[in-house]
Amino acid sequence: MKTKIKFLDLELKNPIIAASGTFGFGEEYAEHYDIEKLGGISYKGLTLDPRDGNDGIRVWETPAGMMNSVGLENPGVDAFARKIWPRIQDRNLISVVNLGGSTLETYLEGIRRLEHCDYDILELNISCPNVKAGGMAFGTEAKSAERITRAVRMTTQKRLMVKLSPNVGNIGEIAKACQAGGADAISLINTVQAMAIDTKSREIVFNNTYAGLSGPAIRPIALRMVHQTAKAVNIPIVGMGGISNADEVIQFLMAGASAVQIGTAFFTNPDQIFQIPTELEMWMEKEGVQSLEEIIGIV
Amino acid sequence: MGVDGTAGNVLSIQEVGEAIVHLTVATETRPNPGQFYLLRAWQEAPLLGRPISVFDYSEGKVEFVFKIVGKGTEILAKLKVNDKLQLQGPFGNGFPEVEGKILLIGGGLGNAPLHATAKVLKAKGQEVDLRLGFAEKIYLEKEFNQAATNTQFVVGGLVTNGLNIRDYDAVLTCGPHPMMEAVVKMAHQAGIPSYVSIEKRMACGIGACLVCTCKTKSGNKKTCKDGPVFEGEEIFYEDEDKIS
Ligand SMILES: Cc1cc2nc3c(=O)[nH]c(=O)nc-3n(C[C@H](O)[C@H](O)[C@H](O)COP(=O)(O)OP(=O)(O)OC[C@H]3O[C@@H](n4cnc5c(N)ncnc54)[C@H](O)[C@@H]3O)c2cc1C
Ligand SMILES: Cc1cc2nc3c(=O)[nH]c(=O)nc-3n(C[C@H](O)[C@H](O)[C@H](O)COP(=O)(O)O)c2cc1C
Ligand code: FES
Numbered sequence: 001m002k003t004k005i006k007f008l009d010l011e012l013k014n015p016i017i018a019a020s021g022t023f024g025f026g027e028e029y030a031e032h033y034d035i036e037k038l039g040g041i042s043y044k045g046l047t048l049d050p051r052d053g054n055d056g057i058r059v060w061e062t063p064a065g066m067m068n069s070v071g072l073e074n075p076g077v078d079a080f081a082r083k084i085w086p087r088i089q090d091r092n093l094i095s096v097v098n099l100g101g102s103t104l105e106t107y108l109e110g111i112r113r114l115e116h117c118d119y120d121i122l123e124l125n126i127s128c129p130n131v132k133a134g135g136m137a138f139g140t141e142a143k144s145a146e147r148i149t150r151a152v153r154m155t156t157q158k159r160l161m162v163k164l165s166p167n168v169g170n171i172g173e174i175a176k177a178c179q180a181g182g183a184d185a186i187s188l189i190n191t192v193q194a195m196a197i198d199t200k201s202r203e204i205v206f207n208n209t210y211a212g213l214s215g216p217a218i219r220p221i222a223l224r225m226v227h228q229t230a231k232a233v234n235i236p237i238v239g240m241g242g243i244s245n246a247d248e249v250i251q252f253l254m255a256g257a258s259a260v261q262i263g264t265a266f267f268t269n270p271d272q273i274f275q276i277p278t279e280l281e282m283w284m285e286k287e288g289v290q291s292l293e294e295i296i297g298i299v
Numbered sequence: 300m301g302v303d304g305t306a307g308n309v310l311s312i313q314e315v316g317e318a319i320v321h322l323t324v325a326t327e328t329r330p331n332p333g334q335f336y337l338l339r340a341w342q343e344a345p346l347l348g349r350p351i352s353v354f355d356y357s358e359g360k361v362e363f364v365f366k367i368v369g370k371g372t373e374i375l376a377k378l379k380v381n382d383k384l385q386l387q388g389p390f391g392n393g394f395p396e397v398e399g400k401i402l403l404i405g406g407g408l409g410n411a412p413l414h415a416t417a418k419v420l421k422a423k424g425q426e427v428d429l430r431l432g433f434a435e436k437i438y439l440e441k442e443f444n445q446a447a448t449n450t451q452f453v454v455g456g457l458v459t460n461g462l463n464i465r466d467y468d469a470v471l472t473c474g475p476h477p478m479m480e481a482v483v484k485m486a487h488q489a490g491i492p493s494y495v496s497i498e499k500r501m502a503c504g505i506g507a508c509l510v511c512t513c514k515t516k517s518g519n520k521k522t523c524k525d526g527p528v529f530e531g532e533e534i535f536y537e538d539e540d541k542i543s
Contacts, residue, residue: 021509022503022507023507024506024509028503028505028524044509052518052519053509058500058509058510058512059501059502059510059511060500061345061346061347063344064343064346066346066347070508070510070512073509073512073519216346264346266507267347267502267508268339269385
């Protein structure tokens with residue numbers, strides 16, 4: 001496989017990972033597509049206890065994006081470990097468990113209960129804008145980001161990737177704090193905090209007032225933040241935000257990402273996403289690139 | 300294209316009523332009545348495909364009837380014969396194969412999926428009554444008349460007026476929420492099963508993103524995958540006390 005990359009001590013057959021929350025646990029897409037064409041999957045964000053998610057409208061389109069307010073609906077870590085993980089663990093894919101929480105203790109307890117599942121990477125979600133308590137709050141300040149990363153580092157042997165929020169002033173500073181806390185990798189960006197008003201009803205669209213913007217609209221912001229993060233840390237970065245084709249994957253690699261995640265684009269054209277590894281290979285041949293690692297961070 | 304994504308050719312397209320479009324698309328996929336496809340006839344914008352129910356199907360083609368309400372349906376309505384569009388699907392569970400004497404009751408664009416459903420049930424030898432509510436004018440009158448054993452049209456008024464639901468063994472409904480709620484209530488009182496087809500905004504259409512979650516008596520369900528058809532009392536359970 002020409003497109004294979006090394007990520008930490010893992011080998012991914014290509015740098016494409018499905019983004020958390022957009023791909024479930026992979027089972028629905030697996031009914032229709034060969035999901036093992038991907039390098040990996042970041043599963044739907046889990047929390048210690050099951051969550052029903054937010055009420056009201058959960059999705060709203062914008063000219064080049066969508067806002068969501070799912071509110072981390074998920075079955076909880078125990079149901080994942082007991083029922084879901086046994087069904088999905090044998091895939092030829094890198095498995096990323098995305099974990100959210102409201103207090104430090106709920107994060108740590110969640111991690112402990114997942115310890116016996118031999119998934120590959122723990123993605124610590126300190127950046128979800130759609131839950132009221134905790135969540136994003138941990139990711140918006142360097143001190144708290146470092147504190148939670150360190151506490152998690154002491155709780156688990158798993159490879160630890162911290163997922164950052166774009167809703168901050170200085171992303172490099174927060175990424176550095178996570179590195180200092182013991183993170184093995186950084187992923188970014190989560191959705192951008194946004195808002196919509198329905199002028200007909202004269203009401204705010206989302207029950208939670210604000211929602212998370214994803215899709216092409218946020219790509220330039222994400223690219224800039226990946227670039228800034230790459231300058232600030234020396235651990236690998238997984239970049240995401242509005243990516244939908246091979247050229248955009250290459251842009252993120254050039255900005256300093258070692259791999260990428262793709263979310264919203266699965267909703268618009270899943271066929272195209274499963275084509276990206278082939279397109280990357282074609283591009284490599286055309287450009288005489290032997291390994292994608294050659295282009296990581298070249299700008 | 301993947302297993303479920305087909306680029307379809309437009310075989311025919313007509314305006315059959317005020318902002319109501321009848322679209323026939325070539326496809327190798329075969330849906331069940333009550334299922335839907337995500338339709339897309341544009342590159343970048345709008346971002347998401349538009350869920351539209353199956354109005355009819357036969358070998359090699361699927362028909363849709365939709366109302367022009369916004370950006371997406373406006374673009375779909377401007378398609379010409381031989382234009383290509385992306386069909387993803389068929390998705391969703393579709394209506395169940397109920398038996399006996401069946402009532403299908405629809406309102407507005409909720410009439411569209413009942414056409415295919417009536418046709419299939421009738422072909423299986425069931426007695427099928429189709430009662431359809433239109434705001435102003437009836438469209439596709441001939442097609443609806445042929446689909447069922449009996450077809451009744453109600454223009455303007457309430458489609459449930461004068462209905463004797465006790466004549467039936469089961470009722471399937473699609474339309475505005477208050478209408479479906481009334482039907483479920485009547486069916487409950489008559490002691491017959493009811494099924495409703497509900498609409499939610501969607502993104503993935505296949506059950507992965509959870510933006511289409513609906514609350515049911517037995518917890519959160521995905522409208523796109525577990526639905527869009529649910530047992531009536533699964534959805535309108537809050538009125539349980541009122542009903543019984
Ligand atoms: C399972 C299912 C089956 C449907 N079948 C039909 C059908 O057979 N005929 C028909 O005319 N309509 C049907 N609809 C409604 C149809 O999907 C919407 O009218 C359409 O998406 C509107 O798109 P727009 O771009 O024109 O409107 P806009 O208002 O510009 O759309 C903006 C956003 O709102 C969403 N949206 C708007 N109205 C609805 C709605 N009623 N339901 C769900 N999402 C909506 C759109 O998908 C889009 O994401 C169905 C909806 C669902 C969920
Ligand atoms: C419907 C939806 C649900 C999401 N749920 C999660 C989640 O549970 N955990 C998480 O870390 N990110 C979640 N995200 C954010 C994505 O993983 C990703 O960071 C973001 O959407 C940007 O990438 P994209 O533009 O390619 O979608 C969600 C995004 C969407 C659209
Ligand atoms: S639209 Fe994604 S789960 Fe239903």
